[in-house]
Amino acid sequence: MALFNESNSMPITKSTIILVVDDFESMRKVTRSQLETLGAAAKNILQAKDGAEALRILQNHLVDIVITDWNMPVMTGLDLLIAMRANAKLSRLPVLMITAEAERARVEQAISYGVSGLLVKPYTPGALLDRIERAMTWRPRKVDGIEPAIDAPVSLSKEAVRSTILVVDDTPDNLHLISQLFKDEYRVRIAHNGEKALEICTSNNPPDIVLLDIMMPGIDGFEVAKRMREHPNSENIPVIFVTAMTDQDAKLKGMELGAVDFVTKPIDPTALIPRVRNFMRFVELRKQLQADYDGMLEMAxxxxxxxxxxxxxxxxxxxxxxxxxxxxxxxxxxxxxxxxxxxxxxxxxxxxxxxxxxxxxxxxxxxxxxxxxxxxxxxxxxxxxxxxxxxxxxxxxxxxxxxxxxxxxxxxxxxxxxxxxxxxxxxxxxxxxxxxxxxxxxxxxxxxxxxxxxxxxxxxxxxxxxxxxxxxxxxxxxxxxxxxxxxxxxxxxxxxxxxxxxxxxxxxxxxxxxxxxxxxxxxxxxxxxxxxx
Incomplete structure (x- = not known):
């Protein structure tokens, strides 16, 4: 018999039971790790590789929220949502969909079927927690009583909403030069080596774009980019290599690691500034996409x-x-x-x-x-x-x-x-x-x-x-x-x-x-x- 713990409307606690649905085992493990960091108990995090397996689990387990990827084989996240909303015992269970989907019609379809929340990739653990809390404190309307649908807007400081640039270089003069170029327009963070850069990029507050030197002692820029692509917090962060290397093989390797651009040293501010601004526009569009989805949910x-x-x-x-x-x-x-x-x-x-x-x-x-x-x-x-x-x-x-x-x-x-x-x-x-x-x-x-x-x-x-x-x-x-x-x-x-x-x-x-x-x-x-x- 399908079970649903409807009484639990609190944020994540040790007793919160979460079903994570994703066809990639590595992503399920990363999401599980994030949820444990946010307060969930490992024993209460259930996992499924697709929507069909998720439905089988829901028939026999008490669950507080389902966190599902959108595109999966066998049964997609949207199909899972539709099946749940058609089931009387699962129709009010919160469903948070994680997606890179940008097609408005498909997002509107998910909203029409009663999705509880949408989280756009890439995302931080903080964003994940925020969307989980929103999803768990709202459910499809009961017959009796009407609660306010839209929360009061949260006031954010100007610094909190500024986009962040991480500058990674082992040369202090380069760090100072680039920091001065962008400090008035963006929030600038610096790292003197690859280890520190990875620590910042995989944290709960990663930067929006990384200006990365290649030749550094210890972990070089190529290895930093490679490890960034292996972590969900940093896998989609745009990387611009800032380097003295000009050979074609280096550029090809950088592109294979997901670099969006190369800037050669010595740095030419007139070339670097517009390039960074162009990629920041992309970052802002992604942020706006999440805001649009949140607004569409509130309107629904x-x-x-x-x-x-x-x-x-x-x-x-x-x-x-x-x-x-x-x-x-x-x-x-x-x-x-x-x-x-x-x-x-x-x-x-x-x-x-x-x-x-x-x-x-x-x-x-x-x-x-x-x-x-x-x-x-x-x-x-x-x-x-x-x-x-x-x-x-x-x-x-x-x-x-x-x-x-x-x-x-x-x-x-x-x-x-x-x-x-x-x-x-x-x-x-x-x-x-x-x-x-x-x-x-x-x-x-x-x-x-x-x-x-x-x-x-x-x-x-x-x-x-x-x-x-x-x-x-x-x-x-x-x-x-x-x-x-x-x-x-x-x-x-x-x-x-x-x-x-x-x-x-x-x-x-x-x-x-x-x-x-x-x-x-x-x-x-x-x-x-x-x-x-």
Whole structure:
């Protein structure tokens, strides 16, 4: 059985259980070492080589957070995230994804599936701890209670945000010269030998760029660069070799070790300064990428807070209001004038409910995260309500709007479909509205209900859909000839039909100048009714 230690929302402690997922054993070991340095107990750091193995571990172990690489064979980090969010027992488990991914669409996809944090490579242990703390103190929203989504901004000193240059040279004059060139623009650190340079580069606060001499006693510049590429804290730090060596073999060896440039001695400040600035721009872009991802996550969390208010604080009570209005309309004591006023209120409430459905549910349907809780729906009642409200709305067009059916809509067992009543309201309100707007004045709009399996609902109106948009009629933003049209009505109708395991189609008769939209929805069978009850 899958286990999830939901009670633990504290930063890393000896009792924190962490699952590290990476296809490279060396990276798993390095991450484990970093986590131990940050306070985790070695026995509580679990490891998996891919997403599939991680899922197997999650079935039998209590875990507080999953830290996963993005690109892995067998099962990627994104696929692991999707699988976890689809599992009720793992859906709220924090997931921190470590990535060099720069494609915004893929990052947005991870956020849409509920990733708890994103950490851009390369990173320091301090950055890892910060993202772990953020991920563990936020989880997908529960039904009750709303917490602030965005933390107060942290004030950083000017020195703390300045980019850092490490100058490595065994000659004091060279250290002094280069330090003076950059001290006003960057934070400059110096190292007199390779050992000190490696200590700084592999620390929790590595530099952003290294100006590295090659010929030094002890560990030379080539060996320093080689060891830097073997440590996660320093593997991606740009290295510029500053050397008196000018032969092609030395340059080739440096390039093989990941050097981004060569500067020859004696140092020419007019050549060195722009080169360093160019590579610092790259460093700043990488830092901005992390900031962008953090901002995207915070916006996603804020959006979830708003959707929570929409779904639970507005949608439920609004459905109750609609039900109360409908009950008052059917009351024999309601006068004709009161009835007409109630119809206007009902129309407004239905429009608001439609907006809520579109804003809070369509995104889930589009991303494949919506799960239907199918219930019996008296479809004839919904169609009758929408038609009656539409008669009032389009009264000035003198349309004849009717429900055409030979099915008995009263009695103990009226025709029902298996779906979502609120979705049906939005679906057919959009289609009937679309038909009424397209229909010429003094014509008929007919809503037909056919008792088949699946149940067929047809909306017919005069006026043929233009040829130019017929093939894309149910796509997003497709509209023609309607002032203020958004092109979302038929698109949302298709999504809402398909979300209820239904289907929607368009038929056009140019000869008769008719448009017919047909919606097919699953009929509630006797066996379905027994299961639902």
């Amino acid at each position: 969390r804020l959006k979830e807070d708003v959707e929570h208010i929409t779904r639970h604080d507005l949608k439920g009570p609004l459905a109750g209001v609609i039900g109360l209005i409908q009950a008052m309309e059917e009351d024999d004591s309601t006068s004709r004038k009161q009835f007409e006023q109630l119809r206007l209120v009902e129309e407004t409430a239905l429009q608001l409910l439609n907006m809520i459905n579109l804003s809070s549910e369509l995104f889930k349907i589009e991303t494949g995260r919506f799960k239907l809780d199918a219930q019996p729906v008296k479809i004839s009642d919904i169609l009758r309500r929408i038609v009656e409200v539409s008669r009032t709305t389009y009264n000035e067009k003198h349309l004849t709007i009717s429900v055409d059916t030979d099915i008995t809509v009263v009695g103990d067992k009226p025709l029902q479909i298996l779906g979502d009543s609120m979705f049906c309201y939005s679906l057919f309100q959009n289609l009937v509205k679309n038909a009424c707007e397209a229909a010429p004045e003094k014509t008929r709009v007919i809503v037909s209900l056919v008792d088949e399996d699946p149940v067929q609902i047809k909306i017919q109106n005069k006026g043929a859909v233009p040829i130019a948009i017929r093939n894309s009629f149910f796509e997003r933003f497709v509209t023609q000839g309607k002032s203020g049209g958004t092109g979302l009505g038929t698109y949302s109708a298709r999504l809402l039909a398909e979300a209820q395991n239904g289907h929607i189609s368009l038929d056009v008769s140019d000869e008769d100048n008719l448009t017919i939209v047909t919606v097919s929805l699953p009929r509630l069978l006797e066996v379905d009714a027994n299961v639902v009850v």
